[in-house]
Amino acid sequence: MQDRYYDLVSERVRRNMERQSPSWGGAARPDAVPLNYGFPYPESYPLEDLIEACATALREDGSEALRYGGGPLAGEFDAMVADRCNERGLQVDDENIIVTNGSAQAITVVCDLLIDPDDVVLVEAPTYMGALREFENFCADVRGVDMDDDGILTEELERILADGVRPKFLYTMPNFHNPAGCTMSMQRRRRLLELAEEYNFLLVEDDAYGELRYDGEDLPALRALDETDRVFHLGSMSKILAPGFRLGWIIGPPSLMEQGDRLKVDGGTGPFVRAMIGAYLREIDLDERIIRIREGYRRRRDAALRALREYMPEGCSWSEPEGGYFLWLTLPESVDVTVLMEDIAEAGANPLAGNIFFPDDRGRNNLRLSFSYPDEAELERGIRAIARVTAGQME
């Protein structure tokens, strides 16, 4: 694209203009079951408690709640986040955590800190499309490492590194992967840390779903296992409370966090929402809340898995996630979902096409299904629609 201001834009934008990334939206229809959104289910939002928390924040902190940077209650929020992270072994102190505008801003801070154009960034293949877009915006050379049910294939990673690829960092979701649904085994976690140390790259651990386990035992975070301070750990209130507050955090090596703080010129992270959620968290028991919402997610996951088993034709497979929001559906190689999205929407479901989760052209026989938002009847209806279209395609 030749724009009239082409000569004035940055190299990154010139390169963006030349790249055609697949759209996330697909052929979504408003009457189809929304399997696309990674949203909490509507009944999980504590609306009345939040209304009260807003009143508390504005009456208690007054104008302090509304200034740049944040007042006392915003500070309480930050302290509660740090305490919770420490309870999970994430090695937080005053020097190594920044509360961010959602974990999206945490990803931006990492990119700002580390990426020059053409630097190699490794990701799991597939990976979260938002991170992928940001790495592309920074003109990183993004390369995928394959996964299985135990997470990233550390042997494949080692091969890539031994071949001479030198990444700035590897972006990973060890728990309840978005979109793959899998969880990294303990052995792979340890091996990944060893490789990062041996080949001198950093790890970016996106743990947005880490507290949403429905079966099995929690595994320690990479950052909790990290003895050499080379893991950035990204957390978020989006999935345990609500995305709309845009509150996340990043923990990392202190010298890099100091530079990250300098790069983050934004008037302070959500001064008012931090005060409001600070007031909310003071009043409620967040652990108890998480136990309660996990029930709602577990029921949804189970309903989705039942529907998949009941309706999907032979030759299809899917992840069986122990937590998180997502199911990853693999259709026969012969099926290309990118040309089926309209039919699927027409039939009554809005999943996301698998190719938007890959840095290359793969994923055309995959779908991501978010089970977090619809109710159980809707999940059944949506998955039945996908099964019908898939079966028709396989005849």
Added chain:
Amino acid sequence: MQDRYYDLVSERVRRNMERQSPSWGGAARPDAVPLNYGFPYPESYPLEDLIEACATALREDGSEALRYGGGPLAGEFDAMVADRCNERGLQVDDENIIVTNGSAQAITVVCDLLIDPDDVVLVEAPTYMGALREFENFCADVRGVDMDDDGILTEELERILADGVRPKFLYTMPNFHNPAGCTMSMQRRRRLLELAEEYNFLLVEDDAYGELRYDGEDLPALRALDETDRVFHLGSMSKILAPGFRLGWIIGPPSLMEQGDRLKVDGGTGPFVRAMIGAYLREIDLDERIIRIREGYRRRRDAALRALREYMPEGCSWSEPEGGYFLWLTLPESVDVTVLMEDIAEAGANPLAGNIFFPDDRGRNNLRLSFSYPDEAELERGIRAIARVTAGQME
């Protein structure tokens, strides 16, 4: 500074590590009059109306208020912003405005769009320290253009351009300049637009204070005079409502705004706060509110000017702003405020040292006084303290 991760950080960060920028904080003391903050005065915040707006947003939009991107009331907020901008002649349509996380994020979007390391960015000298820091973070070659009471010296600018300097953009505050307090004349506005067209650079018009005029007549915004679509216009709710919501906006050329939107990977600008402020703006008359708060600011400005006239020693001068938040104080050349900040704080005032507003080492005999936040008695007390220390220095 040689960090253990030095080899992994981006060029921008490596250059940042080597640069020592002056700290903004100075020697601020909690018991001294806060002339440093560009905050609205505490009584101006409509706390009870905001509490009600939060309840309306959460009851009316329900979970939609808390999702990524934003629900119906967030959309209403966006539409109200666009309408207001059009009432001010800012040429807004569906394709050329983005609501941002404060105008700080708008500045970041501009930098992302336009700056490669060592690109020239022109600023007024002095200029807003937050913008200066962001331009430095992007490793721009920042150059200052001098000003007088009528704003930027377009003749000096023309000389710079004729000398062969080729800026990507010029960042300007035509109204009630931060920190200089001056307002750009109509003639200079027109000349600036001509020069931008002739030398093919963009203009970034930061109008955070544009609606806060206390005397005289409003002048049209650069973007309202712009016939060639080369002005980015930055607006904000921070000064007419509250900084703590982090709501601003940017209007600009559609093709660049499309790219800006792609670069802005953040889950959507404050979905909840947009809904809440959407509900607030629907209930109140914002124009009436602005008229009312202008009164509070006018009284403060007048008190500050009275105190300056009464207490400052001979040889000092200051701006007489027609609006905005700031007074710019010029002390005799022999005075170096950077070594006086402790004494001034000790004497009872927290102004900001002038040097943080310059891209070079100037401003050492200047102070920025924010009159927006303290009450009239405090303003008198603070300015008296500054006068006392200054006079002592001049003996």
